[in-house]
Amino acid sequence: MTPNTAQVTPAMAGPTGLSVRDRIRPDSVHGSLYTDPALFQLELERIWRRGWVYVGHESEVPRPNDFVMKSIGPEPLIMIRGKDGEIRLLHNRCPHRGNRVCMEEKGRSSVFMCPYHGWTFNTDGSLRAYPFPSGYEGVDKERFGLGQVARVESYRGFVFASLAEDGPTLAEHLGSARDSIDLLCSNSPTGEIEVTAGFLKHKVKSNWKFVAENETDGYHPSFVHGSIFQVADSGIGSLYNDKSDAVARYLGEGHSEIDLRPEFRKRGEPLSWFGTTAERLPDYVAQMEAANGVDEARRIMIDGTPHTMIFPNLFIAEIQLFVLQPTAVDETVQHVTALQFKGADDLNKRMRQQTMGSVGPAGFLLADDAEMYERTQLGAQALDPEWLFLGRGTGRERADEDGFLVGDATDETPSRGFWRHYADLMSDGAA
């Protein structure tokens, strides 16, 4: 444990006089969970540096020597595909004096040269050479590679990483969230997703947990997005009200989803989930039918893609992918892009267009979500009342046929699950 986090232990009282567990009740959480800087440091340690975090997608580095800058929390990482085809995550920190070895957002290179004293590194992070080597007699070059993230693993092209050598496997961490990724991929005629449209980076003055919780909060759209629903009939509005048959589901391990399929099945129209029709995307429909058969393709295209928040930072939002990056206790960056289905050009174009309209700093939807994140961050600092109430739907929460906790579309089942998981991680088994 690093010295700055050693001062905080779960049993210890924060500025509130409450331990982490004390700040989380079954139906409410204490405002300081979003504002306490010491707690943020502990989160970096316990959640971001210890657990599995989504970093990027294999399609972002298709060829050997391709690299792209990624992150785990505030820490920049170079995601690079080596000559051997292997994807690695290298810390962007020279082992000599700590300088950044790469200042490009993305590119292709077989070697990185630190500009300070000219040390060079291979794509697997190993030190290639240093200038004027005579001064380093007797020094073991092997010791001085770029730091490498201990565990890097993909699931269907989605690359996750853990800075810890040991701990749960990726399969254990993902658990049932893998079904969401499978469901997403099943909507691609090739079964493959690509992340090739570039990212918008939207910064908010808010704690990352307000952002994460909002992703599967089915209660807010009618209000926060009322302005766009009023002027554009997107078919989204009716999914999130007290008449909706959609369900909010807690998937375990901090993951949650709004399962909109019950609503889409009522409509029974392929591609209704995407606000369009089969006639408008004939190429995609033909590709799906060729790949799956007519009946199965129809079933998939009625159900659509998932709306799932994968703890702690990957949000699959039907046609978009959001990556949450906490940069400070009260600052978060949402990296967002349009999902692309490999080979589905007509659908992809529409996904890019819709994504650009909806998300990012000027998006019809996300600009307003962001406003709420920032105002709740201000509110969480107030002292009366100190608690945030997350009890919506507690009385009607139930187990579904697979044993998952579900609530109605507008219920706070996902948030309550998130906080139970958070309490476990943050108190490290302590009561």
Added chain:
Amino acid sequence: MSVRDDLLLTRRIAQFLYREAEYADLHEYEEWEKLWEDDGIYWVPANGDGGDPDHEMSILYDNRSRIALRVKQLMTGRRLAQSPLSRLSRSVSNVRIVGREDDEIIVTANVLIFESHTRGEQTWGTRTEYRLRERDDDFRIVRKKVVLTNNHKALYTMAFLV
């Protein structure tokens, strides 16, 4: 074109850009929207000067009907990111005619926008390129491309008309 004609045109165009800036600053959305041609494109690239907007994400890439939708959303008065409204004042400078293509005049300018918002105060630097058409002694916008100086970094919400 004579020097005199050139000066006159530059001045008329600058006056037009100042007017556009004022409508945007004062949230006079309907007046602002009237400045657009039917084939207008309103583009704010992300991550640099702008690659291919049909293939890469932009902060904003509106065709004419999406410009109309943006205005309509603002006009509801319920667009939370603009409720309360940002208070804005922008300066348009370095106005230059840099070329012509068919009936379009290509104009560049630097626009510096000061915004006061619930979140705080912020300055937005831009290099802006306009394509204008002359219409009844006035101009209309065919394309407005706004390159934010800091668009390679993460940006706060900007739901006002930039």
